[in-house]
Amino acid sequence: PKRKALWQDGFDKFPPEIQDSITTAPEKRTPIQWHMYYKARPQVEFSVAAAAKKLKGEELKRYKQLERELAAFDSIKPEPIPVAQAMVDNGAASPKTHVLSVGVYDAYKEEVQPGFLTILDPGDATIVPGGNTSGRRTALAKWLTAPSNPLTWRVMVNRVWHYHFGRGLSGTPSDFGVMGERPSHKELLDFLTNKFEEDGYSLKKLHKRILMSSTWRQSSQNREEAAAVDPENKLLWRFTRRRLEGEIIRDSMLSAAGLLNTRMYGKGVFPPMPPGVITRGGWDTEQDESETRRRSIYTFVRRNTRYPMFEAFDMPDTHESCARRNRTVTPGQALDLLNNQLVLDWARGLANRVSNDTGLTAEKQVERAYRFTYGRAPEAEELTAAVGFLDSHSKLVDSRESALVDLCHMLLNSNEFVYLN
Numbered sequence: 001p002k003r004k005a006l007w008q009d010g011f012d013k014f015p016p017e018i019q020d021s022i023t024t025a026p027e028k029r030t031p032i033q034w035h036m037y038y039k040a041r042p043q044v045e046f047s048v049a050a051a052a053k054k055l056k057g058e059e060l061k062r063y064k065q066l067e068r069e070l071a072a073f074d075s076i077k078p079e080p081i082p083v084a085q086a087m088v089d090n091g092a093a094s095p096k097t098h099v100l101s102v103g104v105y106d107a108y109k110e111e112v113q114p115g116f117l118t119i120l121d122p123g124d125a126t127i128v129p130g131g132n133t134s135g136r137r138t139a140l141a142k143w144l145t146a147p148s149n150p151l152t153w154r155v156m157v158n159r160v161w162h163y164h165f166g167r168g169l170s171g172t173p174s175d176f177g178v179m180g181e182r183p184s185h186k187e188l189l190d191f192l193t194n195k196f197e198e199d200g201y202s203l204k205k206l207h208k209r210i211l212m213s214s215t216w217r218q219s220s221q222n223r224e225e226a227a228a229v230d231p232e233n234k235l236l237w238r239f240t241r242r243r244l245e246g247e248i249i250r251d252s253m254l255s256a257a258g259l260l261n262t263r264m265y266g267k268g269v270f271p272p273m274p275p276g277v278i279t280r281g282g283w284d285t286e287q288d289e290s291e292t293r294r295r296s297i298y299t300f301v302r303r304n305t306r307y308p309m310f311e312a313f314d315m316p317d318t319h320e321s322c323a324r325r326n327r328t329v330t331p332g333q334a335l336d337l338l339n340n341q342l343v344l345d346w347a348r349g350l351a352n353r354v355s356n357d358t359g360l361t362a363e364k365q366v367e368r369a370y371r372f373t374y375g376r377a378p379e380a381e382e383l384t385a386a387v388g389f390l391d392s393h394s395k396l397v398d399s400r401e402s403a404l405v406d407l408c409h410m411l412l413n414s415n416e417f418v419y420l421n
Contacts, residue, residue: 002059003051010044032095089133116143120151150193151176157192157206158183162324164210166242174323184234243327243419246313247296249337253412254293256372257349261294268300271307274340280304312336337413347409355404362387365404373411 021036101107162168172180199205220241254260316322366386370378393403
């Protein structure tokens with residue numbers, strides 16, 4: 001009964017034309033009615049679980065009682081079938097598109113057929129409807145990936161370069177038009193695009209070609225004579241030092257601490273939020289601690305609730321498309337890491353990993369900490385300073401273990417850890 005009441009409440013809120021789209025028999029719906037029906041359906045159809053959340057009083061008590069009775073059979077239930085969200089065509093016929101008289105939405109003039117950008121000279125669009133599909137998306141996909149269309153592959157190569165170097169060969173990765181930035185190395189972009197096509201569009205080979213190049217393997221050290229000619233490093237005379245994204249910083253900290261859960265696939269997870277964060281739309285923090293430590297790609301993204309660590313490090317606005325991220329350097333970023341309880345927990349995990357073997361000298365502990373965080377041994381002066389810190393700080397905190405945690409905390413918060421050099 002509650003589902004029926006919710007259906008009626010949602011139905012009554014729609015204007016007459018949408019109500020007609022919902023109530024019209026399926027075999028009589030026009031393409032535009034099918035479109036409106038699918039848009040309206042989530043607002044009138046509720047699952048049992050969703051409807052149960054609206055129950056109150058005796059109805060809610062009865063539902064909870066039935067839930068408890070059913071729970072006795074949980075052990076013999078099969079695993080739930082995996083569910084994925086996907087888009088499908090709304091039948092073979094599509095709503096007609098017309099030229100509008102002076103832009104008035106309901107003043108139709110001649111009908112317009114689908115086609116491609118004539119400036120790119122793609123020829124006529126070959127659209128073959130069939131079964132439950134209009135064939136339009138298939139035609140678009142074939143055109144985008146046709147060997148005769150170099151634009152797609154140039155954009156792809158430029159984006160891969162962008163994510164390796166922090167800036168594409170064209171600095172506007174989503175705009176290759178006249179308003180976009182001209183490529184700094186057009187011949188290189190052409191060469192990589194041609195090789196990408198010759199390699200069967202293998203991203204693995206493209207990554208390898210870039211990472212094996214002398215350009216990628218350059219030092220980030222400054223050279224005054226080059227900086228005078230090309231201060232923005234558009235000519236790639238050095239590797240541009242850049243800060244990692246918030247997601248990579250979190251994953252790197254968890255990995256250094258030996259706490260990263262690398263399990264693949266599955267639904268998004270909800271790591272714990274700092275106290276005082278207002279979550280819009282709900283944030284059901286995971287009860288299983290190992291799930292909260294999964295890679296950042298699995299962290300659930302709500303449009304109006306962004307994970308604070310990611311937001312501090314320039315996570316894109318979730319309301320719009322983002323071709324390239326801003327990279328700011330603010331005091332709030334350092335303060336967020338220094339005062340974040342999770343980062344301190346990860347520092348404890350790193351300290352436990354460092355002191356996992358008994359009988360290690362302070363020098364050996366420092367060396368292990370550097371290798372886990374920076375992937376290298378400490379320089380002589382770094383080793384001396386770190387060992388001196390452990391000796392002096394142990395007296396302040398009355399514990400060698402706490403001093404090691406504080407050292408690991410500093411290493412995780414250092415520029416060398418959060419920057420790619």
